[in-house]
Amino acid sequence: MAASLKNAWKKYILHFAHDHLEKNPFLEIELPSNNAASQIMSRLVLGKSIYELWGKASCVDDLLLKLKSSNINNPCSSSDTSFKIDVECFNRTQTMEQKIERIQLKFNGRVNLSKPQHKFSLLEFYEYDSVNPKEAPQQVYFGRWVRSNTSMDPTLSLLMATMGQVKANDLVFDPFVGSGGWTLGIVRTFWGICKPSRKGQKWRFRDETILNNLRQYNLEKHYVDAFVADFTSYKLWCTDQPRFDAIITDPPYGVREPSQKLGKHKQSKSQQDKETAETSAANCYPTKTSYHLTNMLLDLLDFAARTLTLGGRLVFWMPIVRDIYVPENIPHHPCLKLVSNSEQIFFIRVSRRLITMEKVTEFNVRRILT
Ligand SMILES: C[S@@+](CC[C@H](N)C(=O)[O-])C[C@H]1O[C@@H](n2cnc3c(N)ncnc32)[C@H](O)[C@@H]1O
Known part of the structure; x- marks a missing residue:
């Protein structure tokens, strides 16, 4: 038979x-x-x-x-x-x-x-x-x-969710959420989301929000919150108590999206005086300085080590120049174990790698410093 x-x-x-x-x-x-x-x-x-x-x-x-x-x-x-x-x-x-x-x-x-x-x-x-x-x-x-x-880009967000081992009712965080396009792909298959972004996002319509995007697909019940913030402002995260089941993100790496953080450019004395006068105005937006990729990735790993639950996963893209890439270029952290490193080729010399890490040890400042 x-x-x-x-x-x-x-x-x-x-x-x-x-x-x-x-x-x-x-x-x-x-x-x-x-x-x-x-x-x-x-x-x-x-x-x-x-x-x-x-x-x-x-x-x-x-x-x-x-x-x-x-x-x-x-x-x-x-x-x-x-x-x-x-x-x-x-x-x-x-x-x-x-x-x-x-x-x-x-x-x-x-x-x-x-x-x-x-x-x-x-x-x-x-x-x-x-x-x-x-x-x-x-x-x-x-x-x-x-x-x-479907076409490759939305598919990649499903791949990221799969690598993050996202399950029903998990709390997932994207520190560089942008317009939330990728998030939608992740939420369609899985559950639970929370995401901030950074100052300076522009609206074409006032109702153009991540929540409204999700509403179009009847997925708003999976939405937790979003807020505009600079990821590098560590004071936002006032506790090291782990809380996210997965951190899944597509960081800005300067090709289409410049990597920036809030901060001051080097200025002359007269510029500083002028700025002091301007910053007292009610509608003041902080300036942005460039944010080096290596520093951003190290900040991301440090953040993940502090805020992931034990066994939780960090999934992110990292750009590389293929001629000079060696696996040692992947940043590391004592609390995170590399579980996967796969390549998406853009051109003969340029590609990006999808990196997946798992939190294997509780974060401990003393261990990091020794
Ligand atoms: C590669 S895009 C991610 C796009 C996103 N996946 C989407 O579907 O729209 C990176 C995003 O990070 C934002 N960004 C850049 N620097 C940032 C910072 N310091 N803190 C938070 N977000 C930042 C950029 O504005 C951009 O929206």
């Missing part, structure tokens, strides 16, 4: 949304049904798309031969159906003409690129070679599309 059930399983090709050029992002798996494939995708944060696998080979010509001789039940065998075939190449770019040239498949249905009834993909994996890009693929697959996941 078990054997006959197993025989009914079909092959699928899972396309992972990763940027590791050396690794084939296409994984062959077996599943009982398209429904099961769709269910897996609904929980698979790093899954990009899943396809029913119709054939694979080491070159496109062999793949086409295999497909022509296979007895797959093709839903596009009748002329009243419509279809579309995409070509996805990993580690190689192809012009539209080159892509069209590769799809020499005769389906009876009509081509409809905007609203096809059936979608197919030719997936090609090229071995990575930065000097002499490979001309021929190492592996090619053809499959019928089953399901894709």
